[in-house]
Amino acid sequence: MSDDNPSPGENPLEMLRAMLAHTPQAKAIGADITRMEPPRVWGRTPYREDLVGDPETGVIAGGVITTFLDHISGAAVFSSLKEASSVATIDLRIDYMRAATPHKDVLAEAHCYKLGRNVAFVRAIAYDETPDDPVAQASAAFMINSNGRRRMGSNLRKPKP
Amino acid sequence: MSTPQSRVADAIARVPYAKFLGLRAELKGDELTLIMPFAPHLVGNPMLPALHGGVVGALMEVTALTQLSITAKSEKFAKTIDINIEYLRSGKPVDTYARARVVKIGRRIANVQAEAWQNERSQPIATLHGHFMTPETDEAGA
Numbered sequence: 297m298s299d300d301n302p303s304p305g306e307n308p309l310e311m312l313r314a315m316l317a318h319t320p321q322a323k324a325i326g327a328d329i330t331r332m333e334p335p336r337v338w339g340r341t342p343y344r345e346d347l348v349g350d351p352e353t354g355v356i357a358g359g360v361i362t363t364f365l366d367h368i369s370g371a372a373v374f375s376s377l378k379e380a381s382s383v384a385t386i387d388l389r390i391d392y393m394r395a396a397t398p399h400k401d402v403l404a405e406a407h408c409y410k411l412g413r414n415v416a417f418v419r420a421i422a423y424d425e426t427p428d429d430p431v432a433q434a435s436a437a438f439m440i441n442s443n444g445r446r447r448m449g450s451n452l453r454k455p456k457p
Numbered sequence: 458m459s460t461p462q463s464r465v466a467d468a469i470a471r472v473p474y475a476k477f478l479g480l481r482a483e484l485k486g487d488e489l490t491l492i493m494p495f496a497p498h499l500v501g502n503p504m505l506p507a508l509h510g511g512v513v514g515a516l517m518e519v520t521a522l523t524q525l526s527i528t529a530k531s532e533k534f535a536k537t538i539d540i541n542i543e544y545l546r547s548g549k550p551v552d553t554y555a556r557a558r559v560v561k562i563g564r565r566i567a568n569v570q571a572e573a574w575q576n577e578r579s580q581p582i583a584t585l586h587g588h589f590m591t592p593e594t595d596e597a598g599a
Contacts, residue, residue: 318503319500319501319502319503319509320497320498320499320500320501320503320509321498321499321500321501321508321509321511321512322501322509323498324477324498324499345473346473346474346476346477347473347474347477348472348473348474349472349473349474350472350534351471351472351473356474357472357473357474357515358515358518358537359474359478359511359512359514359515359516359518359519360474360515362511362514362515362518362540362542363509363510363511363512363514363515364511365511366509366510366511366514367501367509367511382502382504384502384507384510384544384547385510385542385544386543386544387541387542387543387544388510388514388541388542388544389539389540389541389542390539390540390542391538391539392536392537392538392539392540395536442547443502443504443505446505448504448505449504449505449506450505451505451506451507451547451549451550452506452549452550
């Protein structure tokens, strides 16, 4: 499937999707970015039995929604940046309005409504039919250039004794 | 011996999403610790590499929900109303642990705090503060 490894080209949406394809956890839950109009992005996470949080009802786990909203909010920040940079969540608030409908994909849209030099602010919403009937709403703050002076693999170093 | 507490801790093993994260529960009396062993699919930043914030949040939410059921002596899981997650450090590619403290159980709403850490208990990587619908106790419910 061509979606597995979208080739980064001149298309910004494809670049964003390529970046997300290299995020193991986004790949693991099947999250995809479907549309991008900076500072807004839209995405989808398909319903999957192995992501269910309540086996009695088949409702998808809150953690999947949390991960998806965190991820798409980060993508909205990334889409707004002039130069590619790492972003990291500072805080994330999620209000759960209702359970996601079993067997339906989770859709989401995120809006990076303020992009500062060091910090960006995002609102996002998850739904399964229309944004007017949300499953959850998120507001988050992100640190920009979060890797900073840390080099590749810096988290692999053993702590000093 | 199987107690309502241990049955709730055991129930985690049957939740598909908890299996997806690889969660393990350890119960000491009425205090629960959840363990999320490192796995490559949990990574969110492959450069450092760091755990995805979403899975750290999910770990703390599951810990809060389960600790709440244990404290409320219920075998049901609560519903989440809202959660506030604060990220303090990047999650390293090692095992992560979480514990939760039930601050208050009201008739309808419960207030719970949770913390996640890795090598050092005194250096949490993230904290969570959430509100949940109080789960029905077993006498009143099932």
